[in-house]
Amino acid sequence: MKPNPGKNLFIDVDGEKWARYPIKTHVIKPGENIAEVVERYVRGLLREGDIVFVSEKVVAISQGRAFPIEEIKPSFWARFLSKFVTKSPYGIGLGSPCTMELAIREAGLFRILLGAFVSALTKPLGIRGLFYKVVGKNIASIDGPTPYTLPPYNRYAKLPPKDPDKVAKEISSKINCRVVIVDANDLGVSVLGKSHDDIKEDFVKKVFRDNPIGQSSEQTPICIVRRVEDGGTP
Numbered sequence: 001m002k003p004n005p006g007k008n009l010f011i012d013v014d015g016e017k018w019a020r021y022p023i024k025t026h027v028i029k030p031g032e033n034i035a036e037v038v039e040r041y042v043r044g045l046l047r048e049g050d051i052v053f054v055s056e057k058v059v060a061i062s063q064g065r066a067f068p069i070e071e072i073k074p075s076f077w078a079r080f081l082s083k084f085v086t087k088s089p090y091g092i093g094l095g096s097p098c099t100m101e102l103a104i105r106e107a108g109l110f111r112i113l114l115g116a117f118v119s120a121l122t123k124p125l126g127i128r129g130l131f132y133k134v135v136g137k138n139i140a141s142i143d144g145p146t147p148y149t150l151p152p153y154n155r156y157a158k159l160p161p162k163d164p165d166k167v168a169k170e171i172s173s174k175i176n177c178r179v180v181i182v183d184a185n186d187l188g189v190s191v192l193g194k195s196h197d198d199i200k201e202d203f204v205k206k207v208f209r210d211n212p213i214g215q216s217s218e219q220t221p222i223c224i225v226r227r228v229e230d231g232g233t234p
Helices: 034-042 056-062 076-082 097-107 109-125 130-135 137-141 164-175 201-207
Strands: 010-013 016-023 051-055 066-068 156-158 178-185 188-194 222-228
Touching (some): 010 201, 034 056, 034 164, 034 222, 056 066, 056 188, 076 097, 137 188, 164 178, 164 188
Parallel strands (some): 051 178
Antiparallel strands (some): 051 222, 178 188
């Protein structure tokens, strides 16, 4: 288990050293049982105290919540509202008519319009982030096609995973280990689901702050996070 190119295997979190082991998988497809997939790849690798991190993207794909952009027909409101979204080099977000259309389907047009209205009023005052407070933080995990995404999903737009806490618990039961479903990129980390309430979101964000699973051809949507004891082996 080696770090991805350009990434560090170890990281310090509040005075403790942690190892992050990215696990390479096959290209996960719709209809696969994500708990069985994770169990297959971590079998024989886990130790007591480990936490398994799973990319929200592969959970969503396994649930059939990723769609070829050719099959998405953006509405007027999706085309209009997407023009006002700030573009990021780390992902399309809602800046595409296709992804905005998925947001409207997921949250409802009224909530999206309300969030846009609140955001338009508060951004000039330096207040940011209220759009997602109104529409739901899971909408922030909607993303569209990017050239660095592994094919065929470089031509897909996806919704966030459904019931991520439930999925995390199902995976945890399968592998007898704590599980976090995480949305990580080079801009930040969001916790979408976790198997145990005592997993601190602040810890997840710190231990994954440099996105050790990567964002493109690494093909490592699973990561084993392990505390390194003083003088011990990782």
